[in-house]
Amino acid sequence: MRQVSAAGAVFNVVDRGAGPTVVLIHGFPLDHTMWQAQLDALSMNNRLIAPDLRGFGRSTITEGTVGMEQMADDLAALLDTMGIKQPVCLCGLSMGGYVSLAFWRKYRERVRSLILCDTRSAADTPEAAAARKVLADKATAEGMEQLAEAMLPKLIHPRTPADRPQVAAAVRRMILETNPRGAAAALRGMALRPDCADLLQTINVRTLVFVGEQDTISPPDEMHKIAAAIPGAKFVVIPDAGHMSPMENPERVKAELLTFLANELLMR
Numbered sequence: 001m002r003q004v005s006a007a008g009a010v011f012n013v014v015d016r017g018a019g020p021t022v023v024l025i026h027g028f029p030l031d032h033t034m035w036q037a038q039l040d041a042l043s044m045n046n047r048l049i050a051p052d053l054r055g056f057g058r059s060t061i062t063e064g065t066v067g068m069e070q071m072a073d074d075l076a077a078l079l080d081t082m083g084i085k086q087p088v089c090l091c092g093l094s095m096g097g098y099v100s101l102a103f104w105r106k107y108r109e110r111v112r113s114l115i116l117c118d119t120r121s122a123a124d125t126p127e128a129a130a131a132r133k134v135l136a137d138k139a140t141a142e143g144m145e146q147l148a149e150a151m152l153p154k155l156i157h158p159r160t161p162a163d164r165p166q167v168a169a170a171v172r173r174m175i176l177e178t179n180p181r182g183a184a185a186a187l188r189g190m191a192l193r194p195d196c197a198d199l200l201q202t203i204n205v206r207t208l209v210f211v212g213e214q215d216t217i218s219p220p221d222e223m224h225k226i227a228a229a230i231p232g233a234k235f236v237v238i239p240d241a242g243h244m245s246p247m248e249n250p251e252r253v254k255a256e257l258l259t260f261l262a263n264e265l266l267m268r
Helices: 031-041 068-081 095-110 124-142 145-154 167-176 180-191 220-229 250-267
Strands: 001-008 009-016 021-025 047-051 090-091 111-117 207-213 234-238
Touching: 001 031, 001 068, 001 250, 009 031, 009 068, 009 090, 021 031, 021 068, 021 167, 031 167, 031 250, 047 068, 047 234, 068 095, 068 180, 090 095, 095 111, 111 250, 124 180, 145 167, 180 220, 207 220, 207 250, 234 250
Parallel strands: 021 047, 021 090, 090 111, 111 207, 207 234
Antiparallel strands: 001 009, 009 047
16 A cells, blocks of 8 residues: 555555556445455556545545545546556546546546446436435434445345355445545535536547446446447446445456456557
């Protein structure tokens, strides 16, 4: 792990391997360890960067509201500080997907390929945005315990607690270890994110879109529409997984990522 100062903050970052850069962006309310099962394999032929986003893990906590554009700016500054000038493969899950789309909107010349995992392109409805703001206030007032209890069943496959209890425990641990102020700031930021339907049509780099077959937050039908809107995108459904597909079916996700990156090398 490295502690990297950028954009007026300090970020906790995995920096491993050598070669074309791949950036893994975690979901909410988690940290970089959600990618643990993929780190070793992906860093064999790539420089792998997996940061804790602002407000998560061991990175700087910012009060108030942290929007997806702010997180995209953080990533750009982080890449600059780490001396990464060549375009990167950007891979984001859930909130990480929101950040990836915000990065594409502002820094598309720095993206060589894109992987969108268990995420959404639509803005929140007014009701969903209001619910996020209520949840943000509740997290700061009461802590993360109730958030963990409410979110865990939505994040994982219904069979995961029985079939893979270590995965359910790891997801719960990440939620509980997240700073409530960091989580609240991100919740407020997600509530403000713009709709990206028109943006999808502008994506002109190789793109992989994948989703857990039992994802109820970003269902396969919705993610299939995202893939269909991106010219030439590949769409994959990950079996035996919910929203946390990289943790629930790690070998299948690892295989899909390795195949995508290997094909990218062949095309260079």
